[in-house]
Each structure stands twice: as structure tokens, then as C-alpha cells.
Amino acid sequence: MLDARTIDIVKSTVPLLESANTALTQHFYQRMFRDNPELKDVFNLSHQHTGRQPAALFAAVLAYAKNIDNPAVLSAAVERIAHKHTGFAIQPEQYAIVGHHLLETIKELAPDAATPEVIGAWGKAYGALAEIFIGREAQIYQDNETRAGGWRGTRAFVVKQKRVESEQITSFLLVPADGGAVLDFKPGQYLSLHLDSPALKHREYRQYSLCQAPNGENYRIAVKREQGGVGSNFLHDQVREGDTLQVLPPAGDFFMEVSAETPVVLISAGVGQTPVRAMLDQLLSQSHRAPIHWLHACENGAQHAFRADIRARRRAHANLHTHIWYRAPLADDQPAEDFNATGLMDLNKLREAISQPAAHYYFCGPLPFMAMVKDTLSGWGIADEQLHYEVFGPHQSL
Ligand SMILES: Cc1cc2nc3c(=O)[nH]c(=O)nc-3n(C[C@H](O)[C@H](O)[C@H](O)COP(=O)(O)OP(=O)(O)OC[C@H]3O[C@@H](n4cnc5c(N)ncnc54)[C@H](O)[C@@H]3O)c2cc1C
Ligand code: HEM
Structure with missing residues (x-):
């Protein structure tokens, strides 16, 4: 005191x-x-x-x-x-x-x-x-x-699979090298990788949101190649399947605490879809009863990571409503099937569908995008307590 x-x-x-x-x-x-x-x-x-x-x-x-x-x-x-x-x-x-x-x-x-x-x-x-x-x-x-599957400090994980998800985004499936279980986490949380290699000037910590719900056995992260970025280019170019990465336990305060009756609106842009994908997995696996909306924006079909996967989920779950914006679709991108609208995300077009009084909103993407989301939702009178977001970097209040 x-x-x-x-x-x-x-x-x-x-x-x-x-x-x-x-x-x-x-x-x-x-x-x-x-x-x-x-x-x-x-x-x-x-x-x-x-x-x-x-x-x-x-x-x-x-x-x-x-x-x-x-x-x-x-x-x-x-x-x-x-x-x-x-x-x-x-x-x-x-x-x-x-x-x-x-x-x-x-x-x-x-x-x-x-x-x-x-x-x-x-x-x-x-x-x-x-x-x-x-x-x-x-x-x-x-x-x-x-906790079960837990650890302190770094733990070695093997890259079991490295999968290209879009032109810029590759996902990494990580399994513990010791063959043990892994900690559960709250969807929305992130892992920290401790990158240490002669190819890097310094040892580097980088955070990556877990992009699938917990399963006790492995973790998946998806990494966007950042132009000039130390960690993401190292992961894309130097790290191969079978290599080992040093990983800290899941962390973060961005997660859902909602009942099965709470309408949930997930809003993402680009690689910001990673934490909300894990949230979506969780809601679908728990048979969430209220409507779930996922609004996503990206450049075009070539940059739309996990797009087949989201199509499959939409077909399988009647209460999941997706709305996808491509800023500049490519000639072979399929309207309605791949995307619903062209240009930048415009929340006002969906106001009636997504502005239910009890809804909670979870959003992630570049800072100007999140500022737009926050301003629009606040402008509709939605309380700050219903708005939740993650900044992919040092935190900044919107
Ligand atoms: C909670 C959280 C979750 C995250 N989740 C994800 C995720 O799921 N997927 C994902 O891809 N990313 C995620 N990130 C971002 C990720 O942690 C990294 O920040 C990202 O991969 C970029 O790291 P990098 O090392 O490649 O780039 P950095 O080396 O950190 O560089 C970032 C940018 O700064 C520029 N820069 C760096 N140094 C200089 C300099 N000296 N002068 C001028 N410009 C410079 C680079 O050119 C680059 O454009 C998350 C971050 C946080 C905090
Ligand atoms: C009372 C003391 C401290 C305060 C108020 C403080 C504050 C902060 C804040 C506001 C952030 C950004 C958090 C976010 O992005 O959400 C941060 C991140 C961080 N802090 Fe601290 N901190 C303190 C002590 C320390 C200490 C002792 C260390 C160790 C040397 C440390 C190392 C870091 C690191 C490495 C980050 C992440 C930086 C990055 O993402 O670039 N901090 N801290």
C-alpha cells in the first residue's frame, strides 16, 4: 500500500x-x-x-x-x-x-x-x-x-507439418518433441516462439495466435510473411518439417467468455483471422446455439487462407453466417462461393443482422481496420464491454 x-x-x-x-x-x-x-x-x-x-x-x-x-x-x-x-x-x-x-x-x-x-x-x-x-x-x-500437458520456460516442438494456406500465409503444426500432451488454452490466445539460430542477429521472441481449438496433442499457428520481417521470413524460408522450435506456453487475455445463447460476431482481416478461427472452432464444437457471424476481409482468393475449410464449416453449421469481402477479386474468384462483396469491409451493410443487443464482438486485423470496426460498432451504441480485440504487436487502445 x-x-x-x-x-x-x-x-x-x-x-x-x-x-x-x-x-x-x-x-x-x-x-x-x-x-x-x-x-x-x-x-x-x-x-x-x-x-x-x-x-x-x-x-x-x-x-x-x-x-x-x-x-x-x-x-x-x-x-x-x-x-x-x-x-x-x-x-x-x-x-x-x-x-x-x-x-x-x-x-x-x-x-x-x-x-x-x-x-x-x-x-x-x-x-x-x-x-x-x-x-x-x-x-x-x-x-x-x-496443469495437464503444462511446462515452464521453453519446450522443444517439432514442426510436424508446414502447409501453404495462401500466397503469404503458411501454417505450422507443432507437436512436442518429448511426445507428451500439450496444455489446453483459451481460443484467442497465442504461442510465443523463441527463435534462436546463427541465421538471426539476435534471439527473437515472436507471438502467433493459435488458429485451431485445443486438442491436447498439438498446436497450429499460421504465419504471414512480412516484408523485411525477421521472424516470419525465417519461419517461411529456413524452418522445415522435422525441425525443432522452442515454444513458450500459450498466453493472452483475448478469449471468449460467452454462454451458448450469446450471439457472437467474429470480425477479421488478413492474417487477423487466426485467433477468431480458433474461437469459431470452439463455438462449433460446443454446439453454440445462438447465431455466429464471421465477417472476413482480404485482398483476393489467392490471399484468402483456409478458404476451403470455412466453406465446409458454413455448409455443416446452419447457425454460422459468413460474409467475405475481397478488396480486388481475381478473374477466377467465385462470387457467392468464395466472397460476397468487393472492396473494403462495410459493416453498415450488415447492421441489421449483426447488431443484436446481447452480441459480443471479437475482432483482429491491422490497426486501421480495427479502428474502423471499433468506431462503427461504438457508433451503433454497442458498449465497450461487448467489444474485444487483439493487437498483433505492442498493445494500443483503439
Ligand atoms: C498477440 C499476437 C498474436 C499474433 N498472431 C499472429 C498470427 O497469428 N500470425 C502472424 O502472421 N502474425 C502474428 N503476430 C505478429 C507476429 O508476432 C510478428 O510480429 C510478425 O510475424 C512479424 O514479425 P517479423 O519478425 O517477421 O517482422 P519484424 O522483423 O518484427 O518486422 C515487422 C515490420 O517492421 C519492419 N521493421 C523492422 N525493423 C525495422 C527497422 N529497423 N526499420 C524499419 N522497419 C523495420 C519490417 O520491415 C516489418 O515490416 C502476432 C503478434 C502478437 C503480439
Ligand atoms: C512495472 C514495470 C513494467 C511495465 C509497466 C511494463 C509495461 C509493458 C507494456 C505496456 C508492454 C506492452 C504490452 C502489450 O503489448 O500488451 C510491455 C511489454 C513488454 N515488456 Fe514490460 N513492463 C514492465 C516491466 C518489464 C520488465 C522488467 C521487462 C524485462 C526486461 C519487460 C519486458 C517486456 C517485453 C520484452 C515486452 C514485449 C515487447 C514487445 O512486444 O516488443 N517489461 N511491458
Whole structure:
């Protein structure tokens, strides 16, 4: 429990934080990677170059300072970040390193404001937050280790099958090298691969949503080749069937908690279909009674991964309604059979069908796409509690 004085001092630094903005976290990461270069093997350096991780950290630090007297407001964010941390195998002793660089950053960027009192208060506040993360992460690690099929740290998985799903997306079926069972997960969650090869400059963690429902025996992920991307090109070009990958247990706070009577609307674009496919598998296998809508957008038939599979499901399940947009169909793409509309997804066209008051919406895709989905659904008056989304990278609020 933080004392009132500490809370007041931390709150008084909010304007200072706001004026520094992401310069604060950019500086923090620069000095941390300079002094602790071993952490370059932990962080996703592409997210540093794009600025998305410094932005995510800044948003978290600012939200903490603003809500330090009411930390319950932060519980959803804490849960998401703790899961993300476990996907990078973050350890308790690393919190002291981060805390040190955070305090030094404040001193270096705001030498006048960084009085011993301010630094003392931030030190205490950081310690309290670190304790919350360390505690929650310890629970997740413990739970992953003790549940059936579970493990701690990385575990070797063999690539049993590598299957081309579309021009850019290839799926990987992963089975444990030790022949044991695997942990169940909540559809929507992701695996983290720890890529380590002489072909890579650094060891890299990359997250991939599990794209089929749990079966206790194996996992399937589907990876889009990203232009210039380190991990995806490595997986597409260097990893072959029979090779071994190091895998951390499933993680993530994007999953469904709905009754069989809840209408569910799944909305995806491109490779963002991976988590919602697993959700769909789960709903169909549990004989979900309410209507299920899946709205998907992609470029054309050649880039439409898993398209035969979704056709088969549509035929087999009367309560599954799919609607597919191709931005620019190819000459041999079949309207009605492969896709229903041309151009970008337009939710307003389906408003009557999908805007039931009790529905829950799960969406995933590029950030501008998800912002469009969120704005449209919010514009229809749908409450935030019914909207759930996953960002394929450092989290950003829509
Ligand atoms: C929860 C979660 C789930 C995910 N699920 C999936 C999934 O199911 N399928 C999937 O395919 N992906 C998924 N992702 C994304 C995935 O983790 C990777 O981010 C993605 O594969 C790209 O990684 P990469 O190593 O190929 O690209 P990176 O090397 O990370 O590069 C990403 C982009 O940044 C650019 N870039 C990198 N460094 C620089 C630089 N120095 N200067 C300029 N530009 C630069 C690259 O050119 C590239 O376009 C998920 C991510 C998260 C967080
Ligand atoms: C109280 C301290 C910390 C806070 C507030 C914090 C905050 C965050 C936030 C907001 C994210 C993004 C989460 C998301 O995308 O959903 C994140 C990711 C991450 N954090 Fe932390 N973190 C803390 C401590 C640490 C520590 C001690 C380490 C270990 C060195 C660490 C390593 C990472 C890594 C590797 C990622 C993923 C980065 C990426 O995707 O590029 N964090 N953290």
C-alpha cells in the first residue's frame, strides 16, 4: 500500500510525463539497451524501431501515474501486460534493471524536477507495480507448469507439418518433441516462439495466435510473411518439417467468455483471422446455439487462407453466417462461393443482422481496420464491454 504523500508526488508529475511523452520511454530503452545489451535478446527490436513498444510503455506509465490512487482501474491492463511478459519469459530479477533505468531516465530528462523526494516516490511506486506484475506472472508460470500437458520456460516442438494456406500465409503444426500432451488454452490466445539460430542477429521472441481449438496433442499457428520481417521470413524460408522450435506456453487475455445463447460476431482481416478461427472452432464444437457471424476481409482468393475449410464449416453449421469481402477479386474468384462483396469491409451493410443487443464482438486485423470496426460498432451504441480485440504487436487502445 502506498502512502498518501507518495501518491500525491507521483500524481504531481503527470504534467511532466505528458510533456515528455514518448521521449521518456525512447530515452529509457536507449539507455537500457546501452547498459544491458543482453536485453536485445529479449525485446522485439522491430517494435523499438517502429516506436510501438516505447508508445505502449509510455501509455502504461502515464495510466499508472494518473490512477495510482485507484489501481483497480488498471487491472485489465495489468492482466494483458503480465500475459505478454510471460510470452517473453520475463523474470523477477529483471524488474530491478527496468526500475533503475526508469529512475535514471527521469533524472536525466528532468534534472530540475527530479528532486530526491520525487525520485523516492517514483521508486516506491515502481516497486509496488513491479510487485503486482511479479506476483501475477509467478501465478501464470506456476499454472502453466502444473496443469495437464503444462511446462515452464521453453519446450522443444517439432514442426510436424508446414502447409501453404495462401500466397503469404503458411501454417505450422507443432507437436512436442518429448511426445507428451500439450496444455489446453483459451481460443484467442497465442504461442510465443523463441527463435534462436546463427541465421538471426539476435534471439527473437515472436507471438502467433493459435488458429485451431485445443486438442491436447498439438498446436497450429499460421504465419504471414512480412516484408523485411525477421521472424516470419525465417519461419517461411529456413524452418522445415522435422525441425525443432522452442515454444513458450500459450498466453493472452483475448478469449471468449460467452454462454451458448450469446450471439457472437467474429470480425477479421488478413492474417487477423487466426485467433477468431480458433474461437469459431470452439463455438462449433460446443454446439453454440445462438447465431455466429464471421465477417472476413482480404485482398483476393489467392490471399484468402483456409478458404476451403470455412466453406465446409458454413455448409455443416446452419447457425454460422459468413460474409467475405475481397478488396480486388481475381478473374477466377467465385462470387457467392468464395466472397460476397468487393472492396473494403462495410459493416453498415450488415447492421441489421449483426447488431443484436446481447452480441459480443471479437475482432483482429491491422490497426486501421480495427479502428474502423471499433468506431462503427461504438457508433451503433454497442458498449465497450461487448467489444474485444487483439493487437498483433505492442498493445494500443483503439
Ligand atoms: C498477440 C499476437 C498474436 C499474433 N498472431 C499472429 C498470427 O497469428 N500470425 C502472424 O502472421 N502474425 C502474428 N503476430 C505478429 C507476429 O508476432 C510478428 O510480429 C510478425 O510475424 C512479424 O514479425 P517479423 O519478425 O517477421 O517482422 P519484424 O522483423 O518484427 O518486422 C515487422 C515490420 O517492421 C519492419 N521493421 C523492422 N525493423 C525495422 C527497422 N529497423 N526499420 C524499419 N522497419 C523495420 C519490417 O520491415 C516489418 O515490416 C502476432 C503478434 C502478437 C503480439
Ligand atoms: C512495472 C514495470 C513494467 C511495465 C509497466 C511494463 C509495461 C509493458 C507494456 C505496456 C508492454 C506492452 C504490452 C502489450 O503489448 O500488451 C510491455 C511489454 C513488454 N515488456 Fe514490460 N513492463 C514492465 C516491466 C518489464 C520488465 C522488467 C521487462 C524485462 C526486461 C519487460 C519486458 C517486456 C517485453 C520484452 C515486452 C514485449 C515487447 C514487445 O512486444 O516488443 N517489461 N511491458
